[in-house]
Amino acid sequence: MHSGILLIEFGSIILGLGLLGRAAARFRLSPIPLYLLAGLAFGEGGLLPLGASEGFIAAGAEIGVILLLLMLGLEYTAGDLVTNLKAHYPAGLVDGALNALPGAAAALLLGWGPVAAVVLAGVTWISSSGVIAKVLGDLGRVGNRETPVILSVLVLEDLAMAVYLPIVTALVAGAGLLAGGVTLGIALGAAGLVLFVAVRYGRVISRFVSSDDPEKLLLVVLGLTILVAGVAQQLQVSAAVGAFLVGIALSGEVAEGAHTLLSPLRDLFAAVFFVFFGLHTNPASIAPVLLPALALALVTAATKIATGYWAARRAGISVKGRWRAGGALVARGEFSIVIAGLAVSAGIEPSLGPLATAYVLILVIVGPLTARFTEPVAMWWVGRRTAARKPEESRQYEESEAPVADR
Known part of the structure; x- marks a missing residue:
């Protein structure tokens, strides 16, 4: 009886998610806000709270985080990461300063303490690579000159995650200074070792994993990823970081094949x-933090635009391209929720989950709009100001050229 209810509940959720995804695709929107709303509807205080399938959904959610980071790692080779780090690290520093500090300041102003401040800093810092990539494709900007700048900022954020996640994991677990330092040292050592092995022996690893049979390739890559993620979790590093490093280590045809095979699984989980994150957020708890979430969204949307503008300007991109780069970086999504989920699971601050949910809902909807309209609105404003200055400049010029007797 219990298993029958579990299947009914889980099947209904998957079917509902599929229909929501189709609805989002029709309007060319990201499905993430709809998935979060579905979780709110089925969670505590929602319209139809779940019972039997919640534990099963929790396991699926953990696999979802692992697959998200694995697929992210598959996007880059170790050489690409090293090159981007050397060439664009100033943009990464500006990005972190402009976008992490507002989140940390907001948490401290709300009286949530230093651990919540570190978590909320990550929530406001990391842009959504998935949403941004989709928006760039929909707008036909993949070949634009500013697109490599956008991607370099995203890559640097992904690299920072490999250091940031272990820090957050140690903090939310209540580890002391010594234990936290050991955890960070293990994470950095593991990341450095994987990057070194991937650069020197990437072809050997890929050859070992490679298979002409898609079924065997899928099983080996998925099994290896979950195994490494589990080992990383046991070492108190982060399962997500372990998955990310596995993705980096694979390259060439293996990475392409794994990406193709795992994409549907990634999207599902x-x-x-x-949904699982939404299940653990009571809709009634969002109302008290809605105004802080909206204020934080407005501030960090502006700081992301400034980040993209500065990075594109540094790369020699035209003014229009600078505004397009800034507008494209506004969306937050999957990784903001991943970071907030660590704190929610540890019970750090009850209001952090609702605020993060509201914040992501706002910016995952606003992000595609800023990507589309930031550049034309900015150019319209610049043109208006230029037109307003011209009569004044003309009048000053005429006065300066007038005869002395007429002055």
Whole structure:
């Protein structure tokens, strides 16, 4: 009887997510806000709270996080990461300063303490690579000159995650200074070792994993990823970081094949993850933090635009391209929820989950709009100001050229 209810509940959730995804695709929107809303509807205080399937959904959500980071790692080779780090690290520093500090300041102003401040800093810092990539494709900007700048900022954020996640994991677990330092040292050592092995022996690893049979390739890559993620979790590093490093270590045809095979699984379990996060957020708890979330969204949307503008300007991109780069970086999504989920699971601050949910809902909807309209609005404003200055400049010029007797 219990298993029958579990299947009914889980099947209904998957079917509902599929229909929501189709609805989002029709309007060319990200499905993430719809998945979060579905979780709110089925969670505590929602319209139809779940019972039997919650534990199963929790396991699926953990797999979703692992697959999200694995697929992210598959996007880059170790050489690409090293090159981007050397060439664009100033943009990464500006990005972190402009976008992490507002989140940390907001948490401290709300009286949530230093651990919540570190968590909320990550929530406001990391842009959504998935949403941004989709928006760039929909707008036909993949070949634009500013697109490599956008991607370099995203890559640097992904690299920072490999250091940031272990720090957050140690903090939310209540580890002391010594234990936290050991955890961070293990994470950095593991990341450095994987990057070194991937650069020197990436082809050997890929050859070992490679298979002409898609079924065997899928099983080996998925099994290896979950195994490494589990080992990383046991070492108190982060399962997500372990998955990310596995993705980096694979390259060439193996990475392409794994990406193709794992994409549907990633989408399925990532959707389950967003639902699970929503399940643990009471809709009634969002109302008290809605205004702080909206204020934080407005501030960090502006700081992301400034980040993109500065990075594109540094790369020699035209003014229009600078505004497009800034507008494209505004969306937050999957990784903001992943970071907030660590704190929610540890019970750090009850209001952090609702605020993060509201914040992501706002910016995952606003992000595609800023990507589309920031550049034309900015150019319209610049043109208006230029037109307003011209009569004044003309009048000053005429006065300066007038005869002395007429002055």
